[in-house]
Amino acid sequence: MLKAVKITKSFGENMVLNNFTREFAEGKVTAVLGRSGCGKSTLLNVLMGLVKPDSGEVIFDGERISAVFQEERLCENLTVSANIRLVTGKRFTKEHIAAELAEVGLAECADKAVRTLSGGMKRRTALVRALLAEYDALFLDEPFKGLDETTKRTVMAYCHRKSAGKTVVLVTHDKDECAALADEVIELEAED
Amino acid sequence: MSSRAKAALKKILITSVSMLFWLIVWQIAAVKLNSKILLVSPVDVVKQLYVLVATGDFWQSVGFSAARILFGFALGLTCGCLLAFAAGKLRFVRTLISPLISVMKSIPVASFTILALIWIGSKDLSVLVSFMICVPIVYSNMLEGIDALDPKLREMSEVFGIPVWRRFVGVYLSQLLPYFRSASRLAIGLCWKSGAAAEVIGIPDGSIGEKLFEAKVYLETADLFAWTLTVILLSWLCEKAFTALMALLQRRVERM
Structure with missing residues (x-):
């Protein structure tokens, strides 16, 4: 179970979340939709335990989480497959990782250092890393940011396939992404 | 091509x-x-070096100096890294060490060598001098690298629950290795230079410094150049070997 109970969070004078309560459906994709600055990423960070709420609590009965953060948070000096192995350990063979990368159009990138990749390539690497990790809940913060339409469709299909049956919280401002991936949608509005 | x-x-x-x-x-x-006293030709230097290389005494001197200078370098690397880690973690350690590192950076090698000669005698002088040269370089570079560590990667490691050793290699070592590499490359050359200079001042028996000193006393310019060339070659070889080792380590870390 993943549940946010009466979460309130302010940054100085700016109240971002006010008494937010919601249970996230187990084994389903819940999209958190809203405009920039409405508190989507803050909510995700609170759920992941990266930001402490001013009040309220998060109830999570799982153990492991996985995420695509707002930034890629990849180790720039490691290769793409090393970044994935950093999280997965030796659960996957080199060939398996290469095959997964090929599914998102990174077939040639497995042995390239992350610092040499474009923004879109780094985003896809971060997504593959998150999807290959062992997790009970997956948190995705704008995971398709910076991808062109064709690549985005391919990557969304991959994400949908790999996360099937898992508890996923997807933060986005894109209604098309919601329509394609989400089982449930929460619309957040900026607090006044 | x-x-x-x-x-x-x-x-x-x-x-x-x-x-x-x-x-x-x-x-x-x-x-x-x-004038063979004022300046010998490069041909004469190579000839003299050829003569020296054929003697057992040459290799003994090379071994004596190399062992001490490299030992000082290795100790300096270790201490420089440990101090940088401590200073990166604890603010008071950084404050405490800062003036000491400033003094180590600015004190002339000759002054320190003379003082060290009084403290420990001549035999292991080059160990101490190499160490003193190496520590501030490694400390400053590594501390710069530690300060530049991305805190968001630490957060990422915690979210994914990456085990300690894998986290150390993949997250920290991969970010710090370029700093360690440039520090050690710079330090190894300086250790050779200052180590040889210290031996010329302390004249330990059977060292390269002793041979350089004797060349000066007897005005054997060809010897002086040949021994100098030896120091340059040894320093260059050590730098190349260490750089290759670092490149190998970096490749291993990159691929994990």
Whole structure:
């Protein structure tokens, strides 16, 4: 179970979340939709335990989480497959990782250092890393940011396939992404 | 031939031509001066080095100095890293160490060597001097690297629950290795320079410094140049070997 109970969070004078309560459906994709600055990423960070709420609590009965953060948070000096192995350990063979990368159009990138990749390539690497990790809940913060339409469709299909049956919280401002991936949608509005 | 190979070949060619140019200038200057005390020719230096290399005494001196200078370097690397880690973690350690590192950076090698000579005698002087040269370089570089560590990667490691050893290698070592690499590359050359200089001042028996000192006393300029060339070659070899080792380590870390 993943549940946010009466979460309130302010940054100085700016109240971002006010008494937010919601249970996230187990084994389903819940999209958190809203405009920039409405508190989507803050909510995700609170759920992941990266930001402490001013009040309220998060109830999570799982153990492991996985995420695509707002930034890629990849180790720039490691290769793409090393970044994935950093999280997965030796659960996957080199060939398996290469095959997964090929599914998102990174077939040639497995042995390239992350610092040499474009923004879109780094985003896809971060997504593959998150999807290959062992997790009970997956948190995705704008995971398709910076991808062109064709690549985005391919990557969304991959994400949908790999996360099937898992508890996923997807933060986005894109209604098309919601329509394609989400089982449930929460619309957040900026607090006044 | 690939463009990279062509560029490498061009670089080698340019370096060789410029080296040859200066060797010719040196040869001409030596012939014109015609004094084996003031300046010996490069040919004479190579001849003298050839004579020296054939003696057991040469290798004993090389072994004596290399062992001590490299030991000082290794100790300096270890202490520099440990101090940088401590200073990166604890603010009071950083404050405490800061003036000591400033003094180590600015104190003239000759002054310190004389003081060290009084403290520990001449035999292991080059160990201490190499160590003193190495520590501030490694400390400053590593601390810069530690300060530049991305805190968001630490957060990422915690979210994914990455085990400690994997986290150390993948997250921290991968970020710190470039700093360690440039520090050690700079330090190893300076350790050789200062270690040899310290031996000239302390004159430990059977060291390269002793041979340099004797060359000065007996005005054996060919010997002086041959031993100097030996120090340059040893320093260059050590730097190349260490750089290759670092590159290998970096490749291993990159691929995990």
